[in-house]
Amino acid sequence: MKIIYSILTIILTWGSISQAKAQTVEMNLEKQMVALERDVARIYNELQKFLDEDNRRGSELLAFESLITIYVKEVLDLYDTFYRIRGTTLESQQNIAARCLIFRALTYLERVREEPSNYQSACNDYKRALHLAQNELREPLLSTKLPHEIWVGRKLYTRLADLLDNRSKNFQMIDCFKMSNKKSVWGK
Amino acid sequence: MIFARLTSLVSCLLLMVSAVWGQTVNTLYQEIQQAYKDQEYSRTVDVCNQILIRCAESVPDVECRFTDVMKSVFRLKGFAEYQLYQQNRNSVYIDEAILSLKKSYELFGDPEIAFNFGYMESLRAIELQDGSRLNGLVDAWQGILGLYAKDDWTVTQELTDKVRIFINQAVDLTITPPDSAMTNGLFTSFMVRLACDLAEKGSLSKQDSLFFRVYRQRAVEDEFNLRGNEWRARGYASQKDLNDYPDDYNYRQTRRNLELAYTHAKSTQRQAEMLKELTKVALFMEKEGINNRPEVELQYAREKAQKAYSLLVDRGSDISLSLTAEVKKVYGNSIFRLVNYYFSFADSSNQLNAYARAKRVGEELLVADGRIGRKQKFKWDGYEDLYLRLSEIGYEIGDKEFAVDMVDKAWKASLESNGLSQNDLCSQMELLTASELLPFARVYRQIAERFGLQPVLHWLRPIIKCIADQARSLSATTTKGS
Structure with a gap:
């Protein structure tokens, strides 16, 4: 009886240790996701600073686009990891991934003139972002306050909706839906 | 077969x-x-x-x-x-x-491989002198970020070393090609800041810590002007070499780097600073007399100083007070040295021509003083010597008005620089100031005698006697001491 009791204790202790360990890993991943989102916002701010200062729009614009792509890919990888671990994701994680996708979509739009296929990429990111943040019970993601300041020229933006409106990107994004009424294939 | x-x-x-x-x-x-x-x-x-x-x-x-x-x-x-x-x-x-x-x-998808081919792409771009090929940096950064994630988001020494390599390449790429910028350098400046942020998440050795601090500063200063800051840093480094080993190679190198720093400078403050340094370097080279082209160097110094001064006049509010004082000093100095250069030719060549040239150069710093004479545009450390030299030129060419005006200004300037007043000069004067004042008083006497300025001679003679006595006692003390 004593032996069974001690085996049960060991199993329970082991289980709680593993759970604590898993929680630490998840917390660390979430921390990285937040840090990566901060970097995405920084890259977008820097891109706007570049566009404000330079009208050559050459290789640097492409480099900024590639850089934001790398970061957003990392964020999405982390998001997928969470999904694989838990089979679901938290609202905060969905919002981070969605905001990053919108920043990438906006970045793609900056280079549509040079690369027309960027429009499709922007549409894909935008649709996926809206899909991720879709929840009728809460305030729309575009209207919520951004965790980081976004500067375009001398203007400060604190909501994605304002950024989209003021950069006249909203109409372009709405056109994405007119172009195709295909249902989104991405899982949440 | x-x-x-x-x-x-x-x-x-x-x-x-x-x-x-x-x-x-x-x-x-x-x-x-x-x-x-x-x-x-x-x-x-x-x-x-x-x-x-x-x-x-x-x-x-x-x-x-x-x-x-x-x-x-x-x-x-x-x-x-x-x-x-x-x-x-x-x-x-x-x-x-x-x-x-x-x-x-x-x-x-091994991030190590991404870093390696990114490194090679940048290396190739640097060799081809094509600073617009930034894909190598992006690929290498993808590798670094991947390695950081692979190591559970910790910064190892190996990763720090890679970040150092990355920063060096980013800087080399920014200054490629050197003369005509193909990019504005904002992307590389941002990458360097990003790289420094990542490296500083780990525990760094003193050397690494200094490296990242220095490069962060270079990426941020002068409106995130990594290109200009790098040329400036290289300019100062070669200037140090020039001071240690003054030769033509070091001089050319210093001038090239500083000129590129000036070309790529964004702020007025930085432009003025680089022009001031270029003036200093040319004056140093002339003093060392290595390439045997004193006139060329002095004219170059004058041109650069003139440009720096124009910046002060046009956009003075953008320039710090300490830099303003330095710019004035190098401008005054370059004019003084050029005046001296032409003045020294009077012994060996056409005297009048040499004096006229010297006077013309000196006049660049003169403006109307609101009465009948002229004064220097600004006061600088040593401005009384320029007045004195100009008065000597006036004496030599027989231009009474100019000579008298200049020597009077020289005398007053020398009193002012020594904090003295003419009324009770002898009681106030210290030993050292006596020897400084003596040349001014002598030239004043020479001019007064030549052009018959009796009232001046009336007050000047006792002063000269007093100054000479003081100077003699100083030389006697020095001789005894030695």
Whole structure:
């Protein structure tokens, strides 16, 4: 009886240790996701600073686009990891991934003139972002306050909706839906 | 006979081909690893190519489907090609190496490989002097970020070393090509800041910490002007070399770097600073007398100082007070030195011509004083000496008004710089100031005597006597002491 009791204790202790360990890993991943989102916002701010200062729009614009792509890919990888671990994701994680996708979509739009296929990429990111943040019970993601300041020229933006409106990107994004009424294939 | 030889040659070749063809991909793969280990890079590349040909067959060996094998084949091929490039600097090899490593990365996504081909791409861009090729930096950064994630988001010493390499390449790329900027450098400035942020997340040695601090500053200063800041840093470094070993090479190098720093400077403050440094360097070179072109150097110094002063006049509010004072000093100094240079020619060449040239140069600093004379545009450390020299020129060419005006200003300026008043000069004067005042008083007397300024001589003679006595007692004290 004593032996069974001690085996049960060991199993329970082991289980709680593993759970604590898993929680630490998840917390660390979430921390990285937040840090990566901060970097995405920084890259977008820097891109706007570049566009404000330079009208050559050459290789640097492409480099900024590639850089934001790398970061957003990392964020999405982390998001997928969470999904694989838990089979679901938290609202905060969905919002981070969605905001990053919108920043990438906006970045793609900056280079549509040079690369027309960027429009499709922007549409894909935008649709996926809206899909991720879709929840009728809460305030729309575009209207919520951004965790980081976004500067375009001398203007400060604190909501994605304002950024989209003021950069006249909203109409372009709405056109994405007119172009195709295909249902989104991405899982949440 | 010939036929027999040909037959044996063909059969030999056939034997060799069949030997190679007879080997399995597995055997060849082991051969690659051994060849790379033995540093036989040509052989490594050859055998890799054999594997790739074998794998392109309609029915390839089973190993061709193993990602682990194929990514290693491409990896070793890429590294071997890079080594071959290092040996003979043939650019074909580095292009091949980049392609091979990219294929390896496509197969497995090893961030280490991404860093390596990114590094090679930037290296190639630097060699081609094409600063607009930024894809290498992006790829290398992808590798660094991947390695950071792979190491559970910790910064190891290995990663720090890679970040250092990355920053060095970013800087080299920014200043490529040196003379005409193909990019505005904002992207590289941002990458350097990003890299410093990442490195500073880990525990750094003192040396690393200094490195990242320095480069962060270079990426931020002068409106995130990494390019200008780097040329400035290089300019100061070569200026130090010039001071230690003053020769023509160091001089050319310093001037080039500082001129590029000036060209790429964004703020007025930075432009004025670089012009001031260029003036200083040219004045130093003239003083050292190495390249034996004093007039050219002095004229160059004057031109740069003039530009810096124009910036002060046009956009003075953007320039700090300390820099303003320095700019005035170098401008005044460059004019004074050029005046002296032409003045010194009076002994050996056409006297009047030399004096006229000296006067013309000196007049660049003069403006109407609101009465009947002229004064210097600004006060600088040593402005009384320029007045004195100009008064001597006036004396020599017989221009009474100019000489008297200048010597009067020189005398007053020398009193002001020594904090003295003419009324009770003898009681106030210290020993050292006496020797400083003496040349001014003597030139004043000379001019007064030549142009018959009796009232001046009336007050000047007792002052000269007093100053001379003081100066004599100073020289006596010095002689005793020594």
